[in-house]
Amino acid sequence: MLIAATIAILVVMIMAIIRAIMGPTFYDRILAVNMFGTKTVLLISLLGFVMGRPEFLDIAIVYALINFISVIGVLHYSDSSVFKRGSQQKK
């Protein structure tokens, strides 16, 4: 059952990457990347149990914090006027 859950999470990560590549707006990409990060936390802890090494949980904790900081940082950048000019030039 652990391996089945790992495969399910890998499938969901592939779906999130597809959405991040073809996302029509900037926010879709950020949403998909955030989802990818939380799924990575789950994948690391599941892999630790599959391989019989629960020390992987420390890496999962650190990854959760890094994911949060990166999403908040990119969103803070999205409020700036430089980003708005760039997105208008793309259209």
Add this chain to the structure above:
Amino acid sequence: MDSLLNISSALFLLIGSFLCISGGVGILRFPDFYTRMHAAGVTDTLATAMILIGLMLQNPDGLVILKLMMILLMTLIISPTASHALASAAVHNNLMPELDKKEDNEKVTSSNP
């Protein structure tokens, strides 16, 4: 007792995997940013909680259960905060929901015969 723990852990992992896959299908198939955010929110909170509880039932070591509780608490606090910041940034930058536009168009066309 041991087989009971194994069966309940497998059940939790199965429910979590099903919720994850349904959220992944939702993030691909839904038409709008806000509905996609709903699909991602399902996988962020409930599926994560189910899978981590399934892992907690998997081994009886105290320190591992403590670490899993920490991951669960951090995920339950962090991911709604990130979703809130993302939605407020999208609204702040004038990203409108798709269905609202259609309703507004219908209102406009019905009010101007």
